[in-house]
Amino acid sequence: GENVEQHPSTLSVQEGDSAVIKCTYSDSASNYFPWYKQELGKGPQLIIDIRSNVGEKKDQRIAVTLNKTAKHFSLHITETQPEDSAVYFCAASSGTASKLTFGTGTRLQVTL
Amino acid sequence: KAGVTQTPRYLIKTRGQQVTLSCSPISGHRSVSWYQQTPGQGLQFLFEYFSETQRNKGNFPGRFSGRQFSNSRSEMNVSTLELGDSALYLCASSQRGGGPLYEQYFGPGTRLTVT
Numbered sequence: 001g002e003n004v005e006q007h008p009s010t011l012s013v014q015e016g017d018s019a020v021i022k023c024t025y026s027d028s029a030s031n032y033f034p035w036y037k038q039e040l041g042k043g044p045q046l047i048i049d050i051r052s053n054v055g056e057k058k059d060q061r062i063a064v065t066l067n068k069t070a071k072h073f074s075l076h077i078t079e080t081q082p083e084d085s086a087v088y089f090c091a092a093s094s095g096t097a098s099k100l101t102f103g104t105g106t107r108l109q110v111t112l
Numbered sequence: 113k114a115g116v117t118q119t120p121r122y123l124i125k126t127r128g129q130q131v132t133l134s135c136s137p138i139s140g141h142r143s144v145s146w147y148q149q150t151p152g153q154g155l156q157f158l159f160e161y162f163s164e165t166q167r168n169k170g171n172f173p174g175r176f177s178g179r180q181f182s183n184s185r186s187e188m189n190v191s192t193l194e195l196g197d198s199a200l201y202l203c204a205s206s207q208r209g210g211g212p213l214y215e216q217y218f219g220p221g222t223r224l225t226v227t
Binding site: 032034036041042043044045046049089091093096097098099100101102103104105 | 145147157160162168204206210213215219221
């Protein structure tokens with residue numbers, strides 16, 4: 001089955017700096033890669049996603065890149081703010097299946 | 113539009129008991145998936161229901177089951193609870209399923225504690 005690895009497990013940046021979280025996947029059939037943000041006491045919130053026919057996608061301060069050849073994708077957050085502090089999860093799925101395979105999460109802390 | 117709702121939000125049960133959790137998807141969404149979140153195993157897929165039929169299943173024992181009603185609301189049941197079943201149970205809804213066509217949106221979860 002699919003295996004998704006995520007790094008780093010923790011990331012501390014100063015407000016205004018950029019943050020990058022990286023994930024690799026094992027199943028070459030994977031074609032959908034969402035990113036979720038989970039705050040304390042809440043469920044995961046979809047923040048951005050990318051399909052396998054696209055190399056990069058941006059939404060304001062957030063961007064995701066996908067390298068299908070290397071089987072890795074990354075989340076980039078620019079101009080970080082304290083409210084970006086949360087746990088971020090990458091995930092992957094293949095075909096039209098609903099099953100998402102998640103990475104182990106990255107705890108991002110944005111300090112003032 | 114209201115988001116995914118899950119009830120109850122918190123639950124404490126004793127080993128050996130059974131529990132039923134409920135999920136109401138976003139209006140118009142017909143697919144409901146369930147996930148278990150624990151510190152040790154992370155987020156793991158339990159099963160998905162679409163049009164009242166289980167369409168996909170993860171690697172969990174038969175003690176974990178679910179169902180979906182005609183209004184797309186879903187319930188999951190865990191029988192003969194074990195201490196290791198303590199977790200946050202998350203429900204996700206999408207219009208018709210998953211993959212690149214339909215995003216999945218999560219509810220706030222039900223925190224189950226087994227003592």
